[in-house]
Amino acid sequence: MTEATNNPPGPAKRRLACLRRPVLAAGVLALALVMSACSPRHLLVQGVADELATQAPADEEDLTLLRDASPFYLKLSESLLKETPGHLKLAQAVSSGFTQYAYAFVAFEAEQRAATDARAAHALNDRARRLYLRAQRHALTALELSSPGLRQRLMQTPRQGDAPANVLQPSQVALAYWAAASWGGYISLSKDDADAVADLPAVVRLAQWAWNTQPEYGDGALASLMGTLEAARPGGSSATAARFFDQAIALGQGRSAGPYVAKAEAIALAAGDRPVFEQLLGQALAASADRRDMTNQVMRARAEWLLHTADDLF
Numbered sequence: 001m002t003e004a005t006n007n008p009p010g011p012a013k014r015r016l017a018c019l020r021r022p023v024l025a026a027g028v029l030a031l032a033l034v035m036s037a038c039s040p041r042h043l044l045v046q047g048v049a050d051e052l053a054t055q056a057p058a059d060e061e062d063l064t065l066l067r068d069a070s071p072f073y074l075k076l077s078e079s080l081l082k083e084t085p086g087h088l089k090l091a092q093a094v095s096s097g098f099t100q101y102a103y104a105f106v107a108f109e110a111e112q113r114a115a116t117d118a119r120a121a122h123a124l125n126d127r128a129r130r131l132y133l134r135a136q137r138h139a140l141t142a143l144e145l146s147s148p149g150l151r152q153r154l155m156q157t158p159r160q161g162d163a164p165a166n167v168l169q170p171s172q173v174a175l176a177y178w179a180a181a182s183w184g185g186y187i188s189l190s191k192d193d194a195d196a197v198a199d200l201p202a203v204v205r206l207a208q209w210a211w212n213t214q215p216e217y218g219d220g221a222l223a224s225l226m227g228t229l230e231a232a233r234p235g236g237s238s239a240t241a242a243r244f245f246d247q248a249i250a251l252g253q254g255r256s257a258g259p260y261v262a263k264a265e266a267i268a269l270a271a272g273d274r275p276v277f278e279q280l281l282g283q284a285l286a287a288s289a290d291r292r293d294m295t296n297q298v299m300r301a302r303a304e305w306l307l308h309t310a311d312d313l314f
Contacts, residue, residue, distance in 0.1 A: 061292040063301065067105050074098060081138065088171060091142030095178040098135035102128045103185060104298040112305065115312075125189050132186035139179035143172060154202050168213045176210040177222055184229060204229050220251035224259040231266035242267050255291045257299035260284035264306065274314045281307050 077094045084090060110124035144151045146169075153167065168176055183203045190196035207229055210222055227244030230236045245267065248259035264280035267273075281303040288300035306313070 061294065061297050063104070063294075063297055066294060067101075070097065070101050070105075074101065078138070085141065086145050088142055088146060088175060091138055092174045092178060095135045095139035095142075095175065095182060098131050098138070099178055099182040099185065100294075100298070102131035102135070102182075104301075106131060107185070107189065108302065108305075129186055129189045132182045132189070135182035136179055136186060139175045139182065143175050143179065146172060154206055157201065158205075166209070166212045168209050170214055173210045173214045173217050173222075176206050177217060177225065180207040180210065180229075181225055184225070184232070188232070200229075200233060204233055216251055219253075220248035220256055220259055223248035223251055224262050227259075228262050228266055231270065238267055238270070252287075254283075255287050255296075257284040257288040257296045257303065260287060261299045261303050261306070264303075269313060272314065274310065277314075278307065278310065 074094065074097045077090060077097065081087065081090050081094050106124055107128035110121045110128060113124065114121040140151060147167070150167065180203050183199065183206070187196050187200055187203065207222070207225055210217060211226055215222065223244050227241040227248065230244060231238060231241040242263065245259050245263035248256070248262075252259060260280045260283045264277050264284070268277035268280060284299055284303040288296035288303070
């Protein structure tokens with residue numbers, strides 16, 4: 001040992017050591033207090049997030065009540081999601097909530113008012129676009145947090161001959177579905193925006209990833225989305241789109257109104273086939289009468305409006 005280590009510390013060193021011990025103890029105590037204060041709060045936030053993620057109003061059939069109640073639920077859920085950004089179930093609930101609110105109550109009202117008040121319809125469409133984009137950002141952020149690099153891969157065009165990608169886990173399919181649905185809704189209202197339209201291949205790619213992992217997702221909801229995207233994309237096949245819609249109807253056992261309405265608009269209306277258009281909408285009304293959940297009632301309202309305006313559509 002050196003001389004320095006053999007010699008006991010002098011008075012100054014002893015005083016400095018005595019000062020350090022209380023400071024260190026105080027620091028440890030402060031850290032313990034902070035941790036004990038944050039832990040219950042984190043657990044509380046996590047618990048509320050878990051509860052909200054399972055309480056999305058999917059079974060509510062009163063659309064007026066749903067429209068009035070949704071903003072509070074969405075704002076609360078969105079605030080909690082900012083506290084727990086990696087909570088996949090809550091991100092799914094927030095993204096689906098904003099997407100459905102934009103589709104059912106904002107974009108639909110814009111369509112209804114377009115013929116009588118173009119300015120109001122434009123304002124409503126602009127609001128719907130922002131809501132769709134909000135939903136898309138929440139879903140894509142959660143997907144990126146769960147799979148870093150996913151967004152970059154999504155925006156890359158695959159090389160010709162590449163095997164179909166299978167990059168999603170089953171726990172990510174719902175988020176991918178709502179990300180694609182909201183993104184597609186945003187693009188459908190942004191046809192004058194070349195940058196927005198240019199993202200359509202990425203939307204199709206994301207939906208295809210979800211399809212590769214869990215094609216039966218949502219009792220046909222994903223199949224119906226695939227049909228809509230196939231019909232909308234440049235070079236898409238109406239025959240392929242029709243097969244997706246038929247698969248969606250089969251997966252929903254004929255009790256989901258959505259695929260009937262989607263097929264009526266994407267296939268029959270595009271082909272100018274009014275009898276088939278009205279037949280499909282009639283089937284949508286029958287399905288929504290048989291099962292009166294939120295989605296079916298939203299699609300029932302749309303089917304009724306489409307039938308009412310058929311003279312203007314054909």
